[in-house]
Amino acid sequence: MPNRHEADRVVHGFPHRAAVRASLTALYRRLSPDGVHRYPVSVPATDMAIRDDEDLHLGTQRVAGTLVRHLRLPEARMVASFRPMEHAATVELAAGPEYFVELNDRFRTRRRDIGAALAHEITHVLLHRLGLGLPGTAENEILTDVVTTYLGAGWLLLDAYRRDGVESQKLGYLTPEEFGYVLAKRAEVFDEDPSPWFTSPVAYEAWVRGRAEADRERRLAPLAGAGWAERRRYGRERRQGRAAPGAPYAFDGGAPATGVSFPCPVCHQRLRVPAGRTLRARCGVCGTVLECAA
Numbered sequence: 269m270p271n272r273h274e275a276d277r278v279v280h281g282f283p284h285r286a287a288v289r290a291s292l293t294a295l296y297r298r299l300s301p302d303g304v305h306r307y308p309v310s311v312p313a314t315d316m317a318i319r320d321d322e323d324l325h326l327g328t329q330r331v332a333g334t335l336v337r338h339l340r341l342p343e344a345r346m347v348a349s350f351r352p353m354e355h356a357a358t359v360e361l362a363a364g365p366e367y368f369v370e371l372n373d374r375f376r377t378r379r380r381d382i383g384a385a386l387a388h389e390i391t392h393v394l395l396h397r398l399g400l401g402l403p404g405t406a407e408n409e410i411l412t413d414v415v416t417t418y419l420g421a422g423w424l425l426l427d428a429y430r431r432d433g434v435e436s437q438k439l440g441y442l443t444p445e446e447f448g449y450v451l452a453k454r455a456e457v458f459d460e461d462p463s464p465w466f467t468s469p470v471a472y473e474a475w476v477r478g479r480a481e482a483d484r485e486r487r488l489a490p491l492a493g494a495g496w497a498e499r500r501r502y503g504r505e506r507r508q509g510r511a512a513p514g515a516p517y518a519f520d521g522g523a524p525a526t527g528v529s530f531p532c533p534v535c536h537q538r539l540r541v542p543a544g545r546t547l548r549a550r551c552g553v554c555g556t557v558l559e560c561a562a
Contacts, residue, residue: 289536291414310420316383384424448478492559
């Protein structure tokens with residue numbers, strides 16, 4: 269997992285949008301909706317804290333064990349150690365049941381971020397066991413951040429993003445806003461409010477920006493929650509049988525269009541429904557029922 273400090277330029281916005289969406293679809297396809305819903309509660313901050321008077325190695329093992337149980341890896345035993353290294357952390361992927369995680373030496377004095385570093389690496393173990401991956405190293409690291417966040421442990425990675433007079437730090441491969449976006453997707457499905465968990469002001473700001481993007485996606489045509497201007501533009505394009513460049517939907521069947529395809533706002537699986545009427549559509553991947561004014 270990368271480790272960026274003040275001298276490095278932190279990328280913002282949503283440059284990995286396609287990979288993030290592909291990761292959400294892949295997660296639901298591999299686990300099924302029932303499998304995803306086995307993670308209804310995010311890992312609590314109290315279980316991730318290592319006290320100043322607690323033995324560092326014992327505390328790290330305790331946090332690792334909590335994350336193993338949270339991610340439902342009952343047979344996985346994490347052996348954590350610290351050493352000087354370029355990255356924040358690495359994990360040795362093998363057949364198990366014992367896995368070796370190495371953490372950057374700087375976490376010896378930054379205990380509050382040990383949980384964030386472990387969450388990413390232990391999710392690597394989960395994905396390894398599930399046989400879940402995307403083509404390419406970069407895409408797989410993005411998948412790991414997305415799954416960590418969507419299954420309830422990645423809020424730690426976002427909260428590890430700090431920029432103040434004391435320190436500047438960014439963990440993970442997603443941008444801060446992308447972490448906030450995936451966290452908002454999870455919050456909607458599981459009815460969570462992660463706002464009180466943030467100790468970093470810039471992490472909270474990124475969560476707010478990510479949440480706004482996730483909210484915007486829930487108000488795009490042909491979903492019934494689209495705003496007046498969006499519905500009007502959609503209706504005009506449907507009659508013409510041609511979607512404007514960059515539109516989230518695509519038409520088929522001539523002019524006016526008889527069919528429309530669009531991404532599920534939960535898992536981003538592409539759905540196709542008849543155009544020109546109000547209906548309910550059920551996503552075949554995540555099971556979400558969507559109200560459409562198609």
